[in-house]
Amino acid sequence: MPLTLEKVELSSFSAFLQSFPLQGELLYKTVFDRHADIIQTQKARFAVANLEKVLTATFDVSAVSGFDRMSLRDLSRQTGMSMGAIYSCISKKEDIALMVADIVRLSNELIHQHAMQAESLWESFEQSIRYHLYASTLLQAWYFFLYFETRSLPQQQQEDSKQIELDAIDMFEKQICAGIDGGEFYSDNPRMVANTIVVLLEDWYLKPWKTESLSINEQGRYELDINSIEGKIDNYNQSIIELVKKLLAKD
Amino acid sequence: MPLTLEKVELSSFSAFLQSFPLQGELLYKTVFDRHADIIQTQKARFAVANLEKVLTATFDVSAVSGFDRMSLRDLSRQTGMSMGAIYSCISKKEDIALMVADIVRLSNELIHQHAMQAESLWESFEQSIRYHLYASTLLQAWYFFLYFETRSLPQQQQEDSKQIELDAIDMFEKQICAGIDGGEFYSDNPRMVANTIVVLLEDWYLKPWKTESLSINEQGRYELDINSIEGKIDNYNQSIIELVKKLLAKD
DNA sequence: AAATAAATCGAGCGTTCGCTCTTTTTTTAT
DNA sequence: ATAAAAAAAGAGCGAACGCTCGATTTATTT
Numbered sequence: 413m414p415l416t417l418e419k420v421e422l423s424s425f426s427a428f429l430q431s432f433p434l435q436g437e438l439l440y441k442t443v444f445d446r447h448a449d450i451i452q453t454q455k456a457r458f459a460v461a462n463l464e465k466v467l468t469a470t471f472d473v474s475a476v477s478g479f480d481r482m483s484l485r486d487l488s489r490q491t492g493m494s495m496g497a498i499y500s501c502i503s504k505k506e507d508i509a510l511m512v513a514d515i516v517r518l519s520n521e522l523i524h525q526h527a528m529q530a531e532s533l534w535e536s537f538e539q540s541i542r543y544h545l546y547a548s549t550l551l552q553a554w555y556f557f558l559y560f561e562t563r564s565l566p567q568q569q570q571e572d573s574k575q576i577e578l579d580a581i582d583m584f585e586k587q588i589c590a591g592i593d594g595g596e597f598y599s600d601n602p603r604m605v606a607n608t609i610v611v612l613l614e615d616w617y618l619k620p621w622k623t624e625s626l627s628i629n630e631q632g633r634y635e636l637d638i639n640s641i642e643g644k645i646d647n648y649n650q651s652i653i654e655l656v657k658k659l660l661a662k663d
Numbered sequence: 664m665p666l667t668l669e670k671v672e673l674s675s676f677s678a679f680l681q682s683f684p685l686q687g688e689l690l691y692k693t694v695f696d697r698h699a700d701i702i703q704t705q706k707a708r709f710a711v712a713n714l715e716k717v718l719t720a721t722f723d724v725s726a727v728s729g730f731d732r733m734s735l736r737d738l739s740r741q742t743g744m745s746m747g748a749i750y751s752c753i754s755k756k757e758d759i760a761l762m763v764a765d766i767v768r769l770s771n772e773l774i775h776q777h778a779m780q781a782e783s784l785w786e787s788f789e790q791s792i793r794y795h796l797y798a799s800t801l802l803q804a805w806y807f808f809l810y811f812e813t814r815s816l817p818q819q820q821q822e823d824s825k826q827i828e829l830d831a832i833d834m835f836e837k838q839i840c841a842g843i844d845g846g847e848f849y850s851d852n853p854r855m856v857a858n859t860i861v862v863l864l865e866d867w868y869l870k871p872w873k874t875e876s877l878s879i880n881e882q883g884r885y886e887l888d889i890n891s892i893e894g895k896i897d898n899y900n901q902s903i904i905e906l907v908k909k910l911l912a913k914d
Numbered sequence: 915a916a917a918t919a920a921a922t923c924g925a926g927c928g929t930t931c932g933c934t935c936t937t938t939t940t941t942t943a944t
Numbered sequence: 945a946t947a948a949a950a951a952a953a954g955a956g957c958g959a960a961c962g963c964t965c966g967a968t969t970t971a972t973t974t
Contacts, residue, residue, distance in 0.1 A: 480731035
């Protein structure tokens with residue numbers, strides 16, 4: 413039973429939250445299922461609880477000082493788990509980074525697949541942007557971590573990460589070119605427009621302090637405040653859309 | 664005798680190279696002068712040679728695996744210097760990151776000051792973008808390092824780095840607003856345009872593989888090939904300018 | 915050429931790292 | 945209630961870390 417997003421209209425962040433599978437317990441259950449081979453713990457109940465603690469603490473600690481500086485003793489202190497407990501849900505430190513990379517890739521696949529189900533070119537284009545914003549808001553810590561800690565991954569996975577970005581640019585470029593061919597858009601530099609979209613999407617989850625889109629809780633961790641975030645996402649999304657419209661306008 | 668850029672027209676990358684002071688021997692001499700308090704070595708001749716070796720090797724090694732993973736023994740091997748020699752031009756590992764941060768800040772100041780000398784609003788705006796591209800190309804490794812290794816710096820310096828980015832956005836925003844007030848531009852979201860410019864400027868030095876703007880030499884290090892880079896910078900610069908023109912056009 | 919100062923060297927210090935492994939505790943099955 | 949299985953605990957291991965410091969080499973001055 414592979415994860416999918418049903419074809420429903422995810423026209424708001426709250427609607428998105430109701431159908432996106434990579435959140436809450438199911439998120440960590442997914443991590444468990446996809447890495448059962450390296451996880452010692454057998455019962456999902458225990459593994460899921462531990463994975464949540466380990467990954468959350470990893471994001472907290474390494475956001476400040478980086479993954480390399482985070483020692484597993486830091487992690488032990490932060491989670492209240494012993495070294496043994498930590499090593500029951502990973503086989504080595506690097507595994508944590510692998511799990512994050514895997515989930516981010518999966519998330520990107522899900523939103524891409526879903527956006528492609530749209531009926532018109534513009535709808536698909538607009539939804540690619542919006543779903544990307546939604547997913548990278550929900551999984552902000554994960555996206556952020558992957559971007560900055562790619563160098564903790566094996567060489568091959570580092571290349572893969574680059575390729576994800578290039579693929580995203582290619583995708584937008586193709587959509588733009590299709591729109592140009594269909595007479596819907598105009599641009600003399602489709603790739604530049606596509607690239608601009610991608611870096612603006614990255615900017616959203618890399619620099620939340622620019623828009624204060626996330627609030628900081630008493631533990632100093634960024635967290636979602638659904639009520640205040642909803643408007644901010646829509647704002648940023650709208651800004652990108654309007655920017656893109658100008659860039660693709662026929663004189 | 665503070666460093667400055669004479670008021671000359673730097674209308675091409677090669678013209679820029681002829682007057683920008685942060686390059687070659689003078690670059691490392693500047694590092695030496697500005698950190699004489701923590702550098703044991705007294706004679707500039709020795710310090711400059713060692714700083715060049717240490718900083719170059721730092722960029723090489725940590726571009727692959729990060730500053731934290733780079734041990735001073737790696738550095739010793741890469742430079743052919745002993746531990747003692749390394750510690751004669753730094754007092755601790757963190758100093759390397761401090762030196763890089765200092766130079767990047769200085770570079771930004773120089774190009775900002777110079778751009779402000781332009782005579783018209785548009786000229787100043789356009790030169791801010793172009794000089795930033797020039798400087799971040801010449802000092803690509805430095806800019807790249809600061810972006811990814813900010814977390815190796817003390818808390819205060821981390822905040823400063825954020826502020827540099829916010830200042831840059833503010834500056835472009837002000838210029839845009841001035842242009843709107845003067846009837847030269849139109850935009851209903853000046854900050855979004857300013858932010859877009861800044862992330863596109865960052866993209867240039869963070870992801871050289873996107874445009875293959877730098878060639879890779881036999882040591883696997885990115886290096887400048889003045890002949891082929893000149894056209895690529897101008898291309899990218901032109902792409903940004905045209906994009907900005909569209910975003911600020913009066914209908 | 916001798917004397918002084920500066921720069922370089924690298925073995926070694928104390929610490930911390932990722933990780934292992936035996937012991938103990940908790941959970942599950944009978 | 946008891947036995948078997950699973951999970952958690954944390955002291956301990958070898959390796960590698962940043963950094964120091966007395967010995968040595970090189971450069972400068974007299």
